[in-house]
Ligand SMILES: CC(C)(COP(=O)(O)OP(=O)(O)OC[C@H]1O[C@@H](n2cnc3c(N)ncnc32)[C@H](O)[C@@H]1O)[C@@H](O)C(=O)NCCC(=O)NCCS
């Protein structure tokens with residue numbers, strides 16, 4: 001069974017994905033695919049340099065993520081140009097990884113599942129990790145390279161909580177939830193969706 005895992009920036013998707021992996025699910029992580037495509041020599045780098053110029057390439061040949069983050073989360077047109085390059089490549093790679101996965105449950109971690117029309121038909125269920133915007137902001141501000149305007153820009157560029165929850169088959173509320181309680185909820189979902197949990201939930 002294939003499920004889509006989504007949520008706003010900093011909601012806790014990667015944390016939830018890690019618990020699914022613990023339960024024996026295979027993970028397809030579109031953020032990780034995007035980072036591979038934009039490493040030095042990555043399949044998207046030629047088109048990115050052509051579209052944005054050499055100043056967006058770091059000295060090691062990878063995408064200059066700090067510079068692109070600043071641009072993409074303040075300039076919607078630039079973000080769309082970047083997505084036009086990356087999304088078809090991310091989509092193709094994610095489909096291939098999902099087809100090759102052997103596990104009974106395949107979890108596709110797609111931050112933009114609700115925003116982009118292409119994912120819903122590919123998954124049997126949509127699991128949304130939801131939390132308050134203030135929680136998202138506090139979590140993302142802990143990361144190096146992020147400041148308040150960038151966090152606000154990223155949140156504004158994503159679906160609203162209401163839209164995301166409307167697209168959900170299951171919502172995991174991840175505000176003030178101890179990690180162990182979150183883990184238990186994920187292990188029981190994994191069991192429901194076909195994983196024999198290896199740990200006692
Ligand atoms: C703008 C970039 C360079 C910022 O890089 P950075 O290392 O800071 O972030 P990272 O890639 O780890 O993403 C972190 C989070 O940002 C949010 N985010 C990323 N891309 C987007 C986007 N196009 N629109 C809205 N939010 C986004 C997601 O919540 C994601 O989980 C990078 O996110 C990027 O290349 N984005 C375009 C590709 C994309 O749309 N990826 C989403 C996977 S479908």
Ligand SMILES: Nc1ncnc2c1ncn2[C@@H]1O[C@H](COP(=O)(O)OP(=O)(O)OP(=O)(O)O)[C@@H](O)[C@H]1O
Pocket residue numbers: 007008009010011012013014015016031111139174175176177178179182
């Ligand atoms: N229930 C929780 N209790 C404590 N900390 C949490 C909880 N859930 C998530 N976090 C922390 O919040 C931060 C963001 O979580 P995570 O990286 O899983 O979010 P994400 O949705 O994958 O983010 P992004 O959209 O940027 O990829 C991490 O440092 C994580 O450890």
